[in-house]
Amino acid sequence: MTDIKCASDGPYLIAGPLEITDPQGNVLKIAEGKTAALCRCGHSGNKPFCDGQHKAQSWKGSEAGKQP
Ligand code: FES
Structure with missing residues (x-):
């Protein structure tokens, strides 16, 4: 099962191994042991990855999730 954590006031954290396909079809590989x-x-300038801009923007995202 894939485990995705929502960091408080920050990014989604997903443990590898996994592959992310960007809008152009490029496959970005995250190795086992990497996150x-x-x-x-x-606000990231390097989507889909977090580049730390959430801190500079004082972005808030710590609400509880709701089951879809
Ligand atoms: S969550 Fe970090 S830049 Fe958007």
Whole structure:
């Protein structure tokens, strides 16, 4: 099972191994033992990855999740 964590006021954290396909069809590989940090705030200049801009923007995202 894939485990995705929502960092408080930060990115989605997803443990590898995994593959991410960008909008152009490029496959970005995250190796086992590595963690991908995917932008959750929308401010990253390196989407889909987090580049730390959530901190500079003082983005808040710590609400509890709701079961879909
Ligand atoms: S979550 Fe870090 S830049 Fe968006």
